[in-house]
Amino acid sequence: RQHASVQNLRAKIANGDLGKVNLVHGSYLQDWLLYETDFNWRLAPEVGGKSRAVADIGSHWCDTVQFVTGKKIVEVFADLATVIPVRKKAIGSVATFSTQSTEDVEYEDVSINTEDYASVLVRFQDGSRGVFTVSQVSAGRKNRLSFEIDGSKSSAYWNQEEPEKLWMGHRDKPNEILLADPALFAPEARSAIHHPGGHNEGWPDALKNMMLNYYTFIRDGKDPLKDQANFATFEDGHISMAITDAILESHEQQKWVKVQANKEVLV
Template sequence: MADQLRAGIVGAGFIGAVHAHAVRAAGGVVARVAASTPERSAEAAARVGASAPAATAEDLIDADDVDVVHICTPNSLHVPLARRALAAGKPVICEKPLATGLDDARALADLAGGRVATVPFVYRFYPAVREARARVAAGQAGPLHLLHGAYLQDWQAGGASAGWRGEAGEGGAYRAFADVGVHWCDLVEFTTGHRITRLSARTSGGGTVSTVAFETDAGATGSTVISQTSIGRRNALRFSLDGAEAAYGFDQEHPETLLVGGIAENRTVHRGSPATSGAAGRYSLLPPGHPQGYQDCFNAFVADTYAAIGGSAPDGLPTFADGARAAALVDAVITSSESSTWVEVPS
């Protein structure tokens, strides 16, 4: 494998361009891009600055000048393309959801085994999130008893089309939770070390809204509201982790700070503050006062994936196992919504 990793990106929409930026930030090169037709592939290659287009996704995966495959396609294509990339012996970054069904997601995770195969749960890479995780792990919050928050967007408000995400085979009746609800759950489980073990969910609005109450394996209860029709909420991913000694609050639309709630006072810890941990400092790449955002998180995720390809073991890298975990949560939300009962989350 070349010292400079050569990436192939399948899918040339918004998220494909985000991947292309992250490849370059990680020191790689975008070798090839494949879209839905050869003509669109050529246009996409010019737009994102790839070395060359690929006529098809399969040609891209099999190409000798592609070392790592980024899958940024509609959901239903994730499984066959990821399988082909793994069969070709290539590391894979696959957009979530890893699969449209739990069995397929588990099978992909099993197939990946110990190989580098990751899913972009990129909100893990905000320094404030790493700071909350470090403080919880150090016991500074005391036992956590309540985990709550929301992930609210408005891009489907006012009857706006869901595009391919609204199709039955791509997300359909539970698309908001499968699309962004899994981000919230992954972030809270990652930050707290808790696992959601049972839940009660209600889904409405043709799949654009889900409300979920849950319990965890460490004795906490919680809730989250997931919506893609909340007017004025562009990308409001928020959580609060409430413990006996402290509470930690994070808002992705204001990502430079972590709220630390205490009995005597509340404090705001800014990115780059001397009070932050080494775990947070590793991802604080700009001087304080120069905001870091979503693309910076994506860059860090891809950089850590590429480091893993090189033999390192970055802490907190989300893998296909985490993608399968997200699929288990989606499966439980579907079962609970359709049965109007509490259900166990498949382990």
């Protein structure tokens, strides 16, 4: 949410620059569990939960596109798969994302019951459609959250691995690449960018924005039950959990499932 270009795209959509949002599609791809010898606590459902790829990274994709479009996901149809059903767990300690050599390492076989991959059809509250894929076994993709918003006037595409770029697609004129630059941003998004154009901002700056917005909200004495927060809240977290639950149910039953988000649990 807090990447400068994401904030700018949200403002552009709210201002009608893309027209009516018709389609949303994209993916969140990683490769840190590509090999059968890759192992981490997230693989164990008794520790990490019964969903892995969807809960770990798919939740962020859903939250981001809901934030950007201003539309809630209300129904899902999901297909999940465990690409590597048996992994080799090192007997001993190996750090997450480690590049440590696997030579001379002893392993034990562990059956895997959480998903490496998922593709999910989604329906938004206004009837618009979308689809996304998540994978933790896609070679070369390190942290590639990407999405495209297709509107009635133009389209926009953003990729977290190149966060300073926003692709704008048109039918009747050349497409554009909008580089992050406060002089070119919508007024509503300028507070999210802190350096001049060409001085690329990225993941650490997004985290800085999150904490800046959070502590400013507290400093200004705002009420989370009344005032609109400019950061993800517990309610947003609950919605992400509700979407994940619906995705798991959809996969198990192979049917469309409505997202059951309940605000009462937050009061």
